[in-house]
Amino acid sequence: MELEVRHLRVLCAIEDTGSLHKAARHLGMTQPALSTQLRRIEDHLGGRLFTRERTGCRPTPLGRTLLTRARPLVDDLRVLVDETRAMAQDAAGDRLRIGSTASRAIPGWLRRLRASSPHEPSLRMDVSAHALLRLVAEGGLDVAFVHEVEGSPLRIPEALTCKVLLAREPQYVSLPADHPAAGSPVVRLTDLAEDRWMIDPTVDGEWDGLLRAFRSAGLNPRVLHGDYLTASNLVATGEVVTLCQPTSLARPDMAIRPLEGDPVAVRLLLAARSAPVLDAVLPALREAYWESAHQSPAYRTRLTESGVID
Template sequence: MKLELRHLRIVCAIADTGSITKAAAALGLAQPALAAQLKRIERAIGGQLFERDRHGARPTPLGELMLTRARILLPAIQGLEDEAARLASTAATTMKAYRIGTVNGPILSGLMQRLTSEYPDAVLSTHTSWEASELAEMLATGRLDYALVGACGSSSPPTALGSGAERDLAWHVVAVDAVFILLPEDHPLAGQREVDLSDLADASWVMTPGDGCFRSCFAAACARAGFTARDMYEGDVRTCVELVEAGTAIAPCQSSFRPPPGLVSVPIAGTPLHWRHLLGWHPETPASQHADRIAYYAVEAYQDAVERLPRYAEWLRRQPQFGAQPLAAAKPLSTQ
């Protein structure tokens, strides 16, 4: 892994707050996710950056060196990015260009189809990341116009590191998915209308990476069901599918995920976990002028994805609190 600016900001946040827990709260991340990020940064830099004990986290000599460089680089880079982004955003809007970031979800392809149909001359570019915080940072610095991300349960939307009005983002809830379980068609529970999480206590699990709190929320749901999940593997979508196909593991999945042939997704009794699809933008850029239109297209794209899943569409009729969120009823979310 190569060091990036967001890694320098994480190190500064830990040093400024004196605690990984406090830094995670300030950055809008789960504490385990931030601790894992720090370990990856330390592996990349080649040594320990903080000494941690019951009094908090204190920089090591290597950490002090990194902080000294970071506190010089970050303000300079931030100023350059902000000035360049304002110019680029204005030019992009004039040219009908749309820069869209996304974390794994069902909306992007349908959104792009609608944009290319409505604006045949539009220039579309996309950026994919496993980390919603990275996309939030790109929105704040003007490198993206819109971002499609997910948030577990009722957790806060991702935030851009730093503070100030220029860092505040607007978020709109496009849809709410229940979390289902992805199983092989020949699994003993594959034909059930729904499964109790406790019936899967002996299973091995696989899930995609991310910087949110889903892994912790999933572990908590398992604990409430009376067991601790074992063999928690991690992989991209293809790896997850292949492990489920092979019978090596099963996977939690968004209910709007379309299983490939040979696999099925089954609801969890009591719907203990859910996932919100969010559309984000910066309210002080030209992209904000078109946010309502983009949100409308995003809702339509989600509804199209659901129509391709008869089993999920039927489930939604019994669970009206899930699914696409009407634009008139939904309110933009604040990250602050």
């Protein structure tokens, strides 16, 4: 016999349940059939994999070695099957498949789409706008909401149609609440010259955009690379400052401020393979975005003063 994934699943079930009786019930088999299959597996491998005791089955050293390697294979196969089934449902049109870079508008967008459609939208988040756009072009997603850093244009596949949600969204700075610059309503880059900055280099164009802003201001600050969840925690403890979206919310230990002159900005885009898909989802996204903008005091003040919102 050849050892197959179904055999590995049997061994994992025996270890998980601790007995042949419980494992057989879990697998939908009779205990004699499971005992026969285990014996055949052990004969094929040339050694005992479990000891049979009054209290149940326990892996032998050989069995433990095999299970250590087998369990990741079984788990990966389970994940693969689940993902394939989800993709099959998506391909059948049961879901609207959404991709997005990070945005506080996402919860409100999903809520509105659920209210207007009988189908549950699926969501795939990615820091890379390019990766999401490729997925839309290849048919893996129906629509993607992405941001394009000013000065670093995205490579948009020819098959896609795009609409602009916002032509220019200034990026703000997140800094410790007790930072001296946090006392000002607007922060200059030069006020942060001595700070450590954290940037996520996997976000398409963002490092280049910030680097251009540093050079324009004649600065060469210390820079750490990391994801923005880590950055947020380090900001709160006074270790770093970092770029953030203007819809970000301040916390007792963290302040959100605009940068003087808006040296870093993005364009917010919605992309799909057809215009009807964009027309169907853009109004809900627009409402969700402005809802999140209203919830951010610093951004709301900026938009009100510029006449964008009342």
